[in-house]
Amino acid sequence: EIVLTQSPDFQSVTPKEKVTITCRASQTIGSSLHWYQQKPDQSPKLLIKYGSQSFSGVPSRFSGSGFGTDFTLTINSLEAEDAASYYCHQSSSFPLTFGGGTKVEIK
Amino acid sequence: EVQLLESGGGLVQPGGSLRLSCAASGFTFNTCAMSWVRQTPGKGLEWVSAISGSGGTTYYADSVKGRFTISRDNSKNTLYLQMNILRAEDTALYYCAKVPNSSGYLFDYWGQGTLVTVSS
Numbered sequence: 001e002i003v004l005t006q007s008p009d010f011q012s013v014t015p016k017e018k019v020t021i022t023c024r025a026s027q028t029i030g031s032s033l034h035w036y037q038q039k040p041d042q043s044p045k046l047l048i049k050y051g052s053q054s055f056s057g058v059p060s061r062f063s064g065s066g067f068g069t070d071f072t073l074t075i076n077s078l079e080a081e082d083a084a085s086y087y088c089h090q091s092s093s094f095p096l097t098f099g100g101g102t103k104v105e106i107k
Numbered sequence: 108e109v110q111l112l113e114s115g116g117g118l119v120q121p122g123g124s125l126r127l128s129c130a131a132s133g134f135t136f137n138t139c140a141m142s143w144v145r146q147t148p149g150k151g152l153e154w155v156s157a158i159s160g161s162g163g164t165t166y167y168a169d170s171v172k173g174r175f176t177i178s179r180d181n182s183k184n185t186l187y188l189q190m191n192i193l194r195a196e197d198t199a200l201y202y203c204a205k206v207p208n209s210s211g212y213l214f215d216y217w218g219q220g221t222l223v224t225v226s227s
Contacts, residue, residue, distance in 0.1 A: 034213040035178055036152075043202055043217040044152065055215065091211040094166045096142075096154040 001028055004088050006099035009060035014107045019075040021102045023066075032092035033071045035064055038101075039084045048073065075081075080106050109133040109216045111203045116221030123193050125219055129186040129203030137161070137181040140206035142214060143188050145199035145223075155201070156188065157212055171197075193225045 003026040015017050023033065027079040029050040036044040048064035051071060061076045083106045088096055088099040115127040129141070142157040157166045158176040165177050176189040186203055200222050202215035 014137050030201075032211055036214075043219055044214075045217070046213065046215050049215075089213065090151075091213050092213075095168050096157070096166075096212055098152040098154065101151045 001095055002029060002090050002093060002097050004090055004097055004099035006086075006088055006102050007053060008102060009100065010103045010105070012105045012107050013078050015080055016077050019078050019082075019104060021073045021086055021088075021104075023071045023073070023099050025069045025092075029067045029090045029092035030089055031067055033064075034089045034091065035062075035073045036087045036089060037082075037084045038087065041053065044087065075104075078104075078106070082106070088090075109205060109214060111205060111218035113201065113203050113218045113221035116201065116223045118224045118226065119193055120227050121194060121225055123225070124189070124191045125193065125223060127188040127190065127201055127203075127223070129218055131186065131203075132207070134205070135167070135208070136179075136184040138208050140212060141179060141186045142204045142206060142212065143177065143186075144204050144214070144217075145197075146202065146220070147199045153199070157206070158167045158186070184196045191221075194227050195222060198225045199223060 005024045035048040038044040052064045063074045065072050083103045085103045087101050110132045112130045143155040158177045162179045174192045178187045200220040202220045203218040205216040207215045
């Protein structure tokens, strides 16, 4: 099973600040890494697919990078509406797995 | 507009059974793989099971293998999860999720979830 380790677990950030979340895979997964945003009491929403491809309708301040085992989700100029938990997910092999999540709080 | 509407959750005793349903609309259902993902209240996401568009290939997490069965009825645009021998640790919000056409198993749309509580 591929283990995804996200960091940090929690981040408190002021608006307009830049946020960086990392996801490390226990073995190489190529670009098969995806990012989701989950706001309180809502279902997850796809942000980034295959490491760096933005999903339709996602604001341009969200971007992803990485390949192999190390991946990054970046939120440029954080907005209040970005308060949420963020999860990485690998589709390289079954069982599919998720990272433990990063909660982003707005100061 | 893609819509996924789960139903069938509820309170069940340990050892009991439950069948979840997910009614899909807004896309060509039989061309898309589908999946179930669960989330324990206040915790993270756990993938449960997936099924190909035709229904011919299925995948399961080790934690549910032999107890849960995923299936689909493409004539009814509906995904199912039959859950047997339920345990307390199966308590979670169960999401139905759609896989993009001709894609690896990522999830581009999710339902709102249906809550399963296993307790005596």
